[in-house]
Amino acid sequence: MKLSGMECTNTINYDLHLSRLLVRQGSNPDPDFVPSPNMVPMLQDQCKILVVGAGGLGCEIIKCLAMTGFRAVHVIDMDTIDLSNLNRQFLFTPDDIGKPKAEAAVRAVMKRIPGLRYVAHYNKIQDFDDDFYLQFNIVICGLDSVYARRWMNSTLLNIAIQRESIIPFLDGGTEAFKGHCRVVIPTKTACIECNMDLYPPQQNFPLCTIANTPRLPEHCVEYAKIVLWPKEEPFGSGVGVDGDNPDHITWLYKTAVDRAKSYNISGVTYRLTQGVTKRIIPAVASTNATIAAACVTECLKIATSSYNYLDNYMMFNNVDGIYTFAFTSERKENCLVCSRCSQELSFSASDKLQVFLDKIGEETGFNLKKPTLTANIAGENRTLYMSNLAQMEEVLRPNLEKTFKELDFVDGQEVIVTDPGMKMPVHFQVHLE
Structure with missing residues (x-):
């Protein structure tokens, strides 16, 4: 085996290190754990893990799984490698730029490590059906997207409910010097949707501030992207901003610099421009390593029952020294996903359907971005609105200006909402005052 072009003289005996954990009782064992030499081959040959995300956190998770002894691992990632990734995503080299991360x-x-049976999938998680996910014993997510987390969470909850198969779900997340590790046992513990308020909201700036009273360098970048790009069409009609295209970023950077000078604003850089355009979350390699190690440790505990696993949320903060805290996150009684109960909303009969759409939309706690609304009204199944298909959206748009009374809603009317970000439909009960 070669490491960085040199012969490795000391091959690590992974079996020996695993045996020390699995063939004898530890200090905090799970009541069901029975030490056995058979635990090592079970972990290596039978336990199948899925890793979602192969970025900064994902690379660390993949490495930790390999060095812990998990030999059967699949990796999903839809992204390709950029030059800016190389400072923290250590599995990549300059020769990998432009290639799929997974x-x-x-x-x-x-x-680097012999005997692994790792499989890469250069895909979106939505490309796979439930049967694909059912083959795994544990899923670990190392994502920077709340949208993808929600979809994965609802998928595994749906599998637990519809297929009666519980797949533990480990979620890791990092932002600069802060991070978290959480254990989700579908239908048993709080799910991702129960605690959406724990995730930092995406920073958005009011258009009036961007256009009229910019104060920050970010305002200048957003102005170049939102206002000037569609107006000037620097790369042709209909060409949108591509955050991975250096020519696009360069144009935005130069345009933002010019605007910043007009308002005596400093701090516009190429890196900042790229970060604002791509909504890049700041990353620190040491935070990724810490959270990845925590996730894989919990994976080992669950896979072998050798130790009690985390119950169920651990936060990490390395801003001023190192601080960690673990607590039990409680299930939300009216959770969109795991409660399986209708969400109750109250309106006036004179309110328009648009009010309902706003209340379940992206800026609310429900955060449904592209909803389709259906309802059984007077015994007839009707599609009231569909936002993810342009032709149908245009046809059904007039319904948004109709009141609940004009749509023949009754008190307690059920509206079923589907959204690409959710695997299962959400039921709303509309109460009319």
Whole structure:
């Protein structure tokens, strides 16, 4: 085996290190744990793990899984490698720029550690059906997208309910010097949707501030992107901003610099422009390593029952020294996903359907971005609105200006909402005052 072009003289005996944990009783064992030498081959050959995300946190998770002894791992990531990734996503090299992250990560770790059966998927998580996810014993997410977390969470909850198969779900997240690790046992513990308020909201700036009273360098970048790009169409009619295209970022950067000078604002840089355009979350390599180690440790506990696993949320803060705190996150009684109960909303009969759409929309606690609304009204199943298909949206848009009374709603009317970000439909009960 070669490491960085040199012969490795000391091959690590992974079996020996695993045996020390699994063939004898630990200090805090799970009541069901029975030490046995058979635990090592079970972990290596039978336990199948899915890793979602192969970025900064994902690379660390993949490495930790390999060095812990998990030999059967699949990795999903829809992104390709950019030059800016190389400072913290250590499985990648300059030769990998432009290649799929999942494929490069799997190739790198299999080259370093023998005996692995790792499979890469250069796909979106939505490309796979329930049967694909059912083959895994544990899912670990190392994502920077709340949208993808919600979809994965609702998928595994749906599998638990419809297929009666519980797949533990480990969620890791980092932002600069802060991070978290959480254990989700579908239908048993709080799910991702129960605690959406724990995730920092995406920073948005009012358009009036961006256009009239900019104060921050970010305001200048947003002005270049939101106002000047569609107006000037620097790369042709209908061409949208591509955050991975250096020519696009350069144009936005130069345009933002010019605007910043007009308002005596400093701090506009190429890196800032790219970060604002792509909504990049600041990353610190040491935070990724810490959270990845925590996630894989919990994975080992769950896979072997050798120790009690986390119940169920651990936060990490390394801003001023190191601080960690674990607590039990409670299930939300009216959770959109795991409560399986209708969400109750109250309106006036004179309110328009648009009011309902606003109340369940992206800026609210429900955060449904592209909803489709259906209801059984007077015994007839009707599609009231559909936002994710342009032709149908245009046809059904007039319904948004109709009142509940004009749509023949009754008190307690049920509206079923589907959204691409949710695997299962959400039921709303509309009470009319």
